[in-house]
Structures are given as C-alpha cells and as structure tokens.
Amino acid sequence: MIAADPQMTGTPADTQPALSLQGLSRRFGDTHALREVSLDIAEGEFFTIVGPSGSGKTTLLRILAGLDQPTTGTLLLRGKDVTGQPPNKRPTAMVFQSLALFDHRSVGQNVEFALKMRGIDAATRKARALELLDLVRLGPDYYGKAVTQCSGGERQRVALARALASDPEILFFDEPLSALDYRLRKTLEVELRSLQRRTGRTFVYITHSLEEAMVMSDRIGIMKDGQLVQVGTPSDIYDRPRDRFVARFMGEVNILQIRDEHLPELNSPLPGFADGHLILRPEALHTDGQGIGIKVTVQERFQLGSRVQLHLDTPAGLMIAEQPASCALQPGDEAQFHFDPAQAHRVTE
Amino acid sequence: MKPGPLFALPVALFLLVGFAAPIVIVGWYSLIEPRSFDLTSDLTLANYRAAFTEGYGGPFYWSIFGALLTTLTCALIAWPTAKMLHARAGRGAAIITGLIAVPIFVSESVRLFGLSLFMMPGGGILAGSLKALFGVSIGTVLNTKIAVYLGLVYVHFPFMLFPLLLGVALIPRDRIDAARDLGASRWQVLREVELPLALPGLAIGALLTFVLCIGANAEAAILGGQAVTVVTRAIEQRFSYAQDWPMGAALTMLVTLVTAIVVFPVLARIDLNRLIRR
Numbered sequence: 001m002i003a004a005d006p007q008m009t010g011t012p013a014d015t016q017p018a019l020s021l022q023g024l025s026r027r028f029g030d031t032h033a034l035r036e037v038s039l040d041i042a043e044g045e046f047f048t049i050v051g052p053s054g055s056g057k058t059t060l061l062r063i064l065a066g067l068d069q070p071t072t073g074t075l076l077l078r079g080k081d082v083t084g085q086p087p088n089k090r091p092t093a094m095v096f097q098s099l100a101l102f103d104h105r106s107v108g109q110n111v112e113f114a115l116k117m118r119g120i121d122a123a124t125r126k127a128r129a130l131e132l133l134d135l136v137r138l139g140p141d142y143y144g145k146a147v148t149q150c151s152g153g154e155r156q157r158v159a160l161a162r163a164l165a166s167d168p169e170i171l172f173f174d175e176p177l178s179a180l181d182y183r184l185r186k187t188l189e190v191e192l193r194s195l196q197r198r199t200g201r202t203f204v205y206i207t208h209s210l211e212e213a214m215v216m217s218d219r220i221g222i223m224k225d226g227q228l229v230q231v232g233t234p235s236d237i238y239d240r241p242r243d244r245f246v247a248r249f250m251g252e253v254n255i256l257q258i259r260d261e262h263l264p265e266l267n268s269p270l271p272g273f274a275d276g277h278l279i280l281r282p283e284a285l286h287t288d289g290q291g292i293g294i295k296v297t298v299q300e301r302f303q304l305g306s307r308v309q310l311h312l313d314t315p316a317g318l319m320i321a322e323q324p325a326s327c328a329l330q331p332g333d334e335a336q337f338h339f340d341p342a343q344a345h346r347v348t349e
Numbered sequence: 350m351k352p353g354p355l356f357a358l359p360v361a362l363f364l365l366v367g368f369a370a371p372i373v374i375v376g377w378y379s380l381i382e383p384r385s386f387d388l389t390s391d392l393t394l395a396n397y398r399a400a401f402t403e404g405y406g407g408p409f410y411w412s413i414f415g416a417l418l419t420t421l422t423c424a425l426i427a428w429p430t431a432k433m434l435h436a437r438a439g440r441g442a443a444i445i446t447g448l449i450a451v452p453i454f455v456s457e458s459v460r461l462f463g464l465s466l467f468m469m470p471g472g473g474i475l476a477g478s479l480k481a482l483f484g485v486s487i488g489t490v491l492n493t494k495i496a497v498y499l500g501l502v503y504v505h506f507p508f509m510l511f512p513l514l515l516g517v518a519l520i521p522r523d524r525i526d527a528a529r530d531l532g533a534s535r536w537q538v539l540r541e542v543e544l545p546l547a548l549p550g551l552a553i554g555a556l557l558t559f560v561l562c563i564g565a566n567a568e569a570a571i572l573g574g575q576a577v578t579v580v581t582r583a584i585e586q587r588f589s590y591a592q593d594w595p596m597g598a599a600l601t602m603l604v605t606l607v608t609a610i611v612v613f614p615v616l617a618r619i620d621l622n623r624l625i626r627r
Contacts, residue, residue, distance in 0.1 A: 088530070089530045093531060096523050101521035104545045166532055
C-alpha cells in the first residue's frame with residue numbers, strides 16, 4: 001500500500017487524479033498476477049510502470065484499459081468508477097506492444113478507425129487523420145499507403161496517431177518501442193515525451209527498461225511479483241532505491257552487506273550504520289580520496305565513450321567501477337579504491 | 350532435379366480427357382435442335398430459352414436458392430462454432446472437431462437415410478418424441494422442402510466449418526483488443542476486423558458449400574420425396590427417360606456457368622497460401 005501514502009506518490013491532495021487505482025488484484029486460477037495495487041496518477045502526468053517480465057505490469061495495463069477486469073478492487077477515472085466498464089466505453093486508448101495495426105486497412109483507415117466507430121463523416125475523419133499524421137511527423141502521402149509498406153518506425157507512428165484519434169484523456173503504452181533498434185528507440189522516446197508535453201495528456205507507459213523510463217517519465221512505479229514496490233520520481237528511485245531489487249533494477253550497482261556496524265565482506269568497521277545493505281554506484285568508487293579502502297585487481301576494462309568501466313576483483317567479490325577515460329588502470333593491475341559510506345545509500349531489504 | 354512443367358503432364362492429360370473434352374461435347378449438344386442427336390445440324394439457342402421457361406426454370410432456381418440458403422445457414426452456425434473451437438483449443442475442442450469430422454467418412458446416403466428416420470411422421474424420432482413427451486402432434490417433416498434444406502445443411506456443415514476454422518485462426522487476438530479499445534462495439538469488431546481478417550477461410554468454406562449444394566441430388570431424393578426437383582435431377586431425367594440430350598446439355602452448361610461465375614472471382618481474390626500458412 002505504498003502509493004496510498006501521499007508523501008510517496010507526490011500527488012497534491014487537492015487535485016483530482018486522472019486515474020485512481022484502489023486495491024486492484026487479479027488472479028488467474030491460483031496465480032496472483034496483481035496484489036492490491038493502489039496508486040494515483042495525476043492529470044497530465046507521464047507515469048511509467050517498470051518491472052521484469054512476469055511482474056504483472058501488462059496485466060495491470062490491460063485492467064486500466066478495460067481489456068481485463070480486476071478480481072477485486074476499484075478503478076476511478078477522473079473520480080468516476082469505471083471498474084467493469086468495457087474498453088469501448090472508456091475515454092482511453094492504448095498503443096500495443098505488437099502495435100496491433102489493421103494490416104487489411106490503409107494508414108489513413110487505421111488512424112481514422114476510432115472516429116469511424118463513433119459515426120463521424122468521412123470528410124471530417126480524413127481532415128483529422130491528416131492532422132494526426134502531421135502530429136506524428138508523417139506526411140499526407142502516407143494517408144493512402146498500405147500499413148504493410150511502412151517501416152518499423154513509421155508503423156510506430158501510425159499506431160500512435162491511431163490511439164490519439166479519439167482524443168483520449170489517457171493514453172496507455174505497452175512496451176511499444178521494445179522491438180525497435182536502439183537509435184530509433186532513442187528518437188521516439190524523445191518524441192513521445194515532447195508529444196506528451198504538447199498535448200498535455202496523461203500517459204501511462206509500461207517498459208522493462210528502466211533507462212527508457214528515466215528518460216521520459218515524471219514518475220516511475222517499480223513492479224515486482226504483482227506489487228508496486230516503489231513509486232517516485234526518477235531521481236527518487238535512482239538515488240534512494242527502496243531495496244536491493246530496485247537498486248539492481250536501476251542498472252549496475254555494487255551491494256555490500258552491513259552487519260553489527262561492520263562490512264564483513266571487506267572486514268572494515270562501519271560505525272553508526274544499522275544492519276542492511278550498502279548500495280554503491282560504480283561512480284562512487286574512486287582511486288584517490290578518503291573513506292573505506294578496498295584492495296582490488298582489475299579484471300576487465302570497457303570503454304564507455306568518455307568513461308571507462310572497470311570490473312574489479314575484490315574481497316567482496318566482483319565490483320564495478322566507472323572512471324574517466326584518462327584512468328590508466330589495465331586488466332591485471334592491482335590498485336586501491338576508496339568510497340565514502342556517508343555518500344552511499346543504505347537499504348534494509 | 351527441380352520439378353518442371355513435365356510434372357504437370359499427368360494431371361493435364363486427365364483434365365483434358367475428363368473435363369475439357371466433355372465440356373466441349375456437352376456445350377455442342379446444348380446448341381442443337383431439341384430431342385435430336387445430330388451434331389451436324391444447325392445450331393440454335395432454343396434449349397437455353399426453354400431452360401428458363403417450360404418448367405425447367407423451377408429446378409434451376411430452386412437449386413441456386415437452396416445452395417445460397419444452405420451456404421448462409423452453414424456460415425451462421427459455423428462462425429460461432431469456429432470462434433468457440435479456436436478460443437478453447439485443447440482436448441475438448443479436438444473431440445468436438447472429431448465428432449463433426451467423422452460423419453464425412455460415412456456414406457452420404459446412409460446418413461441421409463438416418464436423418465429420414467429422425468424426420469419420419471408418426472413413429473419418427475422427432476414426431477414420436479414430441480408426441481410422447483409433450484403430447485404435441487406435428488405433421489410430416491419428411492418429404493418437404495424443409496427436410497431437403499435441413500439435409501443440405503447437415504451434410505455440408507463440415508465443409509463450411511473447417512475452412513472457417515483456418516480463417517478464424519488468422520485473426521490475431523490483439524487486433525480485436527485494439528478495435529475494442531478504439532471504441533468498436535462487438536458488432537463493429539465483427540464487421541470491421543474479424544470478418545475481413547477471416548475472409549479467406551469464410552470464402553473458401555462458402556465456395557465449397559455452394560458448389561457442392563448446387564450439384565447435390567441425394568438430399569432431395571431421399572428426404573424430399575416429390576416435394577422438390579433439383580436441377581441435377583432434372584438434368585438426369587433429360588438424359589435418361591426423356592432422351593432429350595440437348596436440353597440436358599443446356600441445363601448442364603447453365604449450372605456450370607453459375608458455378609464459374611461464383612468460383613472464379615472468389616479464387617482470384619483469395620490468397621490460398623496465406624490460409625495454409627505457406
């Protein structure tokens with residue numbers, strides 16, 4: 001019930017949330033896909049749900065869109081109870097992981113689909129479709145094109161324009177960029193974020209890539225085993241992960257055990273620290289400076305643009321450090337690294 | 350060695366002797382004087398004119414109408430069946446599919462005689478049960494047009510169902526979700542997404558049903574009594590009892606023409622490779 005705490009969700013209490021999830025659970029037979037998920041998503045927010053596969057994030061999104069129904073719990077959309085309402089009655093739209101474009105229809109017909117379903121006349125539909133294509137940076141000549149002739153990035157934009165057509169209050173995204181190559185994904189991440197700012201819509205996005213979430217989101221919810229384990233801004237989660245699971249999810253980290261005010265793996269005292277784990281980011285390890293010292297042997301060196309990543313053999317096992325590219329250490333070198341425990345984040349779980 | 354055009358020779362010869370040549374002969378016969386056998390006489394369209402009047406029109410139209418109605422009925426029953434079998438694919442679905450398929454391997458006449466026991470008046474299974482259980486007396490079903498229609502549907506249902514099962518399998522689940530999400534009602538989903546995507550299967554099923562029905566004879570003979578004369582029966586009579594080969598030939602050509610008009614446009618538009626996932 002993390003999200004019920006307004007301090008953690010960061011939602012001002014006086015504005016009505018766009019979406020309010022109240023204790024949503026979903027069981028498939030004996031499997032608990034979702035357990036008591038509660039969360040408020042603010043109007044105009046870009047909210048991303050991140051989790052490994054099988055964490056229940058797609059189930060959650062399908063419930064939000066009305067494609068699935070919760071076993072228990074309530075879903076409010078702008079204060080109105082929409083639990084049990086079918087998807088075609090909800091003012092929301094979804095961009096599917098597979099995109100789910102209608103291959104038997106043209107680009108224009110795909111974009112117009114929602115308008116046609118609402119009985120809007122052909123001329124108005126076409127005008128709106130051209131506007132939407134322009135919004136997603138596809139020219140008017142795409143209108144009559146077959147969907148099957150479009151490239152991956154173009155199909156992505158068609159799916160986005162199609163979802164925007166009905167002017168939905170909330171847009172849902174189910175890992176729509178996962179099938180694209182790295183560069184295109186980066187471009188579309190930025191475009192998606194800018195589109196969200198321009199339209200002022202509420203976006204709820206699902207991904208297994210925290211990197212993607214960090215770039216785009218106002219807030220991030222981390223999911224594990226059908227539960228939201230942490231909700232917060234990207235920097236909240238990056239700087240203060242709630243537990244080792246979230247910390248590891250945030251990318252490469254070093255985790256050291258704390259017991260009885262000691263770091264047993266390094267055999268060094270750590271006065272004033274309660275039992276738990278110390279989270280050390282690769283950039284928190286330095287070759288100079290003060291703090292706790294670690295004797296290491298460099299195992300590997302990887303060039304990361306302006307920085308290098310070093311894999312270090314330490315008494316606490318493999319650790320990872322990041323250094324400026326000017327760092328002279330090579331595999332096989334022995335060195336002394338330091339870190340300041342006061343700068344590191346401690347978790348209890 | 351890659352199979353070349355020579356590999357098509359056996360089937361080409363067979364079609365030439367068994368299909369093309371008879372069509373030419375029948376076509377020729379249809380154009381000579383009624384009740385004559387002289388292929389050298391002057392050609393005439395008299396037989397075709399007679400086909401639409403003089404009592405031949407009835408069987409001809411009945412066969413077309415019966416085939417259309419049967420196709421439509423089979424499609425209406427097969428659609429929900431196919432959807433259900435596809436959605437619940439597994440052991441249960443396999444058993445149901447088997448139960449529907451097995452009768453195809455039993456002689457059609459045997460099945461139709463079985464059905465006639467069901468429809469018989471008085472002590473028939475249907476009439477007898479209704480009388481014994483509810484005290485309701487119904488007249489005869491056997492030897493009516495309804496009986497022929499039910500027989501046609503019963504015999505041809507699998508020919509609609511199995512292609513349609515393949516067609517329904519072509520509809521990805523997420524397209525239905527997407528359409529629903531974009532505001533389509535269930536009816537709109539059917540019209541805009543499911544039917545167009547399943548069309549190859551539906552068209553093949555409809556084609557098979559229609560073509561088989563228009564040439565069907567046994568249903569009318571076994572279940573229909575004197576209630577219906579189907580076009581194949583009329584043709585048979587022309588060639589045998591009546592000894593009016595030119596008239597029989599003209600009716601044959603008309604049936605062939607109707608079949609061609611239905612078959613070619615559909616086959617031209619359907620990608621069979623997609624249906625069998627090649």
